[in-house]
Amino acid sequence: MTLRTRIKALANKKGLSLPNLEAALGFGSGTIVKWDKSTPNVAKLQEVANYFGVSIDYLVTGKETIELKKNNNSRDITEELDKLIQELENEEEPVYYEGKPVDKRTVSIMRNALEIAFENLESKKK
Numbered sequence: 001m002t003l004r005t006r007i008k009a010l011a012n013k014k015g016l017s018l019p020n021l022e023a024a025l026g027f028g029s030g031t032i033v034k035w036d037k038s039t040p041n042v043a044k045l046q047e048v049a050n051y052f053g054v055s056i057d058y059l060v061t062g063k064e065t066i067e068l069k070k071n072n073n074s075r076d077i078t079e080e081l082d083k084l085i086q087e088l089e090n091e092e093e094p095v096y097y098e099g100k101p102v103d104k105r106t107v108s109i110m111r112n113a114l115e116i117a118f119e120n121l122e123s124k125k126k
Contacts, residue, residue, distance in 0.1 A: 004033060088114075
């Protein structure tokens with residue numbers, strides 16, 4: 001999947017066409033389509049990433065990088081794990097590991113493992 005098609009898929013999920021997205025971001029007409037043949041400006045990529053709540057890494061590679069955030073000197077990865085579970089549940093875009101698609105059974109096992117980890121964390125909070 002190319003950068004443009006990944007952005008188009010994100011826009012479609014929000015009910016937007018690429019021209020509408022470009023207008024919403026204040027980009028010139030055809031800006032995103034041109035990214036198939038030219039290197040986009042990092043600032044514009046960041047605007048698109050911010051708009052959809054994803055990283056530039058995701059826009060370019062299709063893989064979200066999990067960043068551990070510091071919160072009161074502890075790691076808070078709840079949001080990142082929630083995003084990862086949502087991505088695993090998204091059947092429109094396959095999940096890749098080391099450049100190869102992961103089969104649905106393995107994706108299901110990964111999702112279940114994350115859910116069990118969440119349940120374990122919740123039970124320890126009580």
